[in-house]
Amino acid sequence: MEFRFAEPNDLKALAAIRGTDDNSESYWFNRISGYYHGTHSPQLALTPRVIIIATDDFRVIGFVAGHLTRRYDFDGELQWIDTIPDYRGRGIATSLFQLLKNWFIEQGTKRICVNCASDNLVALNFYKKNGAVPLNEYWLAWEDIGQGL
Template sequence: MEIREATDSDAAAIRSIAHDSLNSTYTAFLEEDTIDDAIDQWYGDSLTDELADDRALFLVVERDGEIAGFSQSELVGQQANTGQLLWLHVHPDYRGDATGVRLLVRTREALLEEGADGIQCFVLADNEGGNEFYRAHGFEQAGQREVEIGDETFTENRYVEAGLKDDGWDAVDELSVDGETIYVSYGEAARGTKSPFYTAYKSEDHNDRYAWFCGNCDSIDNAMDSMGRIECNACGNRRKATRWDASYL
């Protein structure tokens, strides 16, 4: 899995994924013509300008060489210090395999790296799956606003990060890696040369630290020395040495 900033050459794939994602999720309360008009408005000729906007952030996620989803965010406020995640679309064929949560995690990290002090996420109130997704990954509802789509007005829920714990963002995902069940804590990250490493636990209560989960290739096959250097044996992702002893690994 590779997550990167979108380029102009990704525009057609972004439009296609938005179309398939919206039609698979929103047709229960949006007419197909309304969805088509919205896609033309949001991801039509103006998309190139959006991709070039310094305050906009589009990330795409690739699986097996194909773009499987994208996120659309922006930095707002007088000092551009609030990160707003407006849309997170995953193609229906790639849902349920952690693609969405990994895209959420990387989008949050990228917004913080760009100077955001906090992250807000928006999802239509009628999208039950989308609301549950944010609640399950460390966010809580903090308000609502009205948005216009086509000729209709809808309620959109605003989510913010739930009360942060001492060790950071409380977003944990249960994954099966190499036949083992692990619990990956995305709030406990270490910067790597290709993608962050995340702390993995053997138990859901976080009492048994187990390994580092490579955010670049989804592997826990890595090596660490006494100075804290980590190298993924599968893809070569590396973390430089630190002064902390992480000998529990």
């Protein structure tokens, strides 16, 4: 397994990973491409952003994305984290999250937020297991993303 920064030719694979939910791959390709190229920005997002991917034999199997922000007066936001179903439960999301945490720390950020649907128990448990606390009904946060490193 290898981890690296995403490149433009990876975006289709990222859309395929996200395209397994209620939205189509074309929806996700447009959204992820816009995020990557800076033409689509979440509310109060700042320019510095990153997408880190996990590969297995050159196949993209997961990714994490984050950016600096001013949302809720935080420093950074975890935008997406996902792995393909066949690779879940192997610690890939945890490794990706650790790499994103390192990126945030390199950017000088400390306070990070993430949006999560209240019925997405897998994501909620993952974030809480990794130190996030509820901010409000739809958001969780880390007051110090570097805590516990």
